[in-house]
Amino acid sequence: MDDRARPWDINAEIDNEPFARTEIQTMASTFSDQVAPTGPNTPENDPDREEAQIKIRNFFESVQGKSFIIRHLLSGAGMQLNGLQGTVVGHDTINLNASKFDVTEQLLRARFHLRLEKTPTRIVRIRASNLNFPGNVLDIPSQTRLDDEDLLSLLQTILEQSSELLQSEREDVKRRIRFTKRCLEASEIPPPLPCGTLMIPDHELVNHSLLLQTTRICRFACCGDSVADLRRFGEGLLAPDALHSGAYQVRDVQAQIYNRLSKWLLIGYCERCQIAHMENDPLTSVDPDKVPH
Numbered sequence: 001m002d003d004r005a006r007p008w009d010i011n012a013e014i015d016n017e018p019f020a021r022t023e024i025q026t027m028a029s030t031f032s033d034q035v036a037p038t039g040p041n042t043p044e045n046d047p048d049r050e051e052a053q054i055k056i057r058n059f060f061e062s063v064q065g066k067s068f069i070i071r072h073l074l075s076g077a078g079m080q081l082n083g084l085q086g087t088v089v090g091h092d093t094i095n096l097n098a099s100k101f102d103v104t105e106q107l108l109r110a111r112f113h114l115r116l117e118k119t120p121t122r123i124v125r126i127r128a129s130n131l132n133f134p135g136n137v138l139d140i141p142s143q144t145r146l147d148d149e150d151l152l153s154l155l156q157t158i159l160e161q162s163s164e165l166l167q168s169e170r171e172d173v174k175r176r177i178r179f180t181k182r183c184l185e186a187s188e189i190p191p192p193l194p195c196g197t198l199m200i201p202d203h204e205l206v207n208h209s210l211l212l213q214t215t216r217i218c219r220f221a222c223c224g225d226s227v228a229d230l231r232r233f234g235e236g237l238l239a240p241d242a243l244h245s246g247a248y249q250v251r252d253v254q255a256q257i258y259n260r261l262s263k264w265l266l267i268g269y270c271e272r273c274q275i276a277h278m279e280n281d282p283l284t285s286v287d288p289d290k291v292p293h
Contacts, residue, residue, distance in 0.1 A: 052210035053101035059128075059218040060096060063088050063112060068131040070114070070124075071221035081124060085134060086114040089123065103206075103213040110217075132221040136276040141225055142235035146257070151189055151230060154254070155180060158262050165265050171208050172198040172215075176265050192229040195222040195270040224272030233260045235271045 046052070066088055070081045090113040094106055111125035158165070165177060176199060183190045196219055198205070198212070205213055237253045260274050269277070 046210045048209055048211040049101055052103070052214045053096070053098075055211070055214050055218060056101075056107070057096045060091055060094075063128065063131075064090070067134060068114065069134050069137060070126060071130055071132050071137060072226050073126075073130050078130075081126075084116055084118065086116040086124070088112045088131075089115045092125070101210070103210055103217070107217065128217065128221075129219050130221050132223060136223050137221075138224065138272060142229075142232040142271055144235045144237075145231050146234050148189060148231075151233075151261075152184065152187065154258055154261055155189075155230075156184055158258065158265065159184070162262055162265075165262065168266070171200060171212060172268065173266055175199040176268060180265065190230055192227045193268070195224065195226050195228045195273060196268045197228075198268070222270060222273055223276040224270050226270075228264060228268060228270035230261065230264065233257055233264070233271045236275060 067085060068088065069085045070083065073079055073082050092106075092110040092113075094110050111127055112131065113123050114126050114131070116122045116124065159177065159181065165173060168174065179199065180190050193199075198216060200208065200212075205216065234253065234257050237256055260271060263269060263274055263278065
């Protein structure tokens with residue numbers, strides 16, 4: 001798409017929209033001295049360079065022509081766009097076929113070009129982390145709250161039994177596990193964190209694998225309120241109760257909550273994102289018509 005044909009009517013404030021919630025920066029910095037740095041991964045010595053490049057290329061190509069809803073912009077100008085729907089008609093110029101692929105600053109700042117439905121002459125530049133598919137989002141906060149003792153017990157069991165988690169070499173998984181262990185040692189539940197956070201400050205991310213860096217880029221907006229609160233991980237499972245009708249009959253609630261908590265340790269997703277992207281199960285989907293207003 002030629003620059004001269006772009007009816008940009010969105011100011012620099014949108015370009016400066018924070019990629020991740022600022023509170024994660026302080027929290028994540030506490031782990032910098034707890035996990036040994038792996039050293040910079042240049043395109044020459046990163047074994048996952050080709051896989052990372054394919055992941056980025058497929059992600060950008062798959063979004064083209066799809067319909068999205070804008071979510072979780074925090075700036076004054078950005079908040080006016082939240083909830084608007086549009087179609088991706090392009091993206092910023094980036095080299096997806098470089099012979100020596102690297103996650104450059106240009107790639108990290110790349111935006112998709114979204115033509116708004118209500119005003120087709122208007123195109124805005126939005127990061128993938130502020131876009132989600134219509135029908136996947138629900139702005140009503142999860143109301144279910146798990147018992148603290150049950151939650152602590154489940155987390156302890158997961159850390160003792162899950163070999164997949166304990167053997168993971170991914171830096172973000174290691175940090176979530178370390179963080180959770182520290183909380184459990186103090187008999188505390190991990191506090192709410194940004195959904196999908198890698199728990200790695202931006203300035204430190206360049207020292208980790210290209211595949212991990214691309215994870216930050218290939219991430220759509222949270223389906224809920226951008227917060228992963230472990231106390232809410234029984235949402236859509238605990239039934240019948242004050243929120244849900246008797247139609248919600250889940251056979252093994254504890255097993256599914258266990259699975260959600262394990263997934264959080266693995267990828268950091270909140271309960272809403274797991275329901276939308278991983279479960280796709282009407283028994284665990286939350287029907288907003290059944291939630292009292």
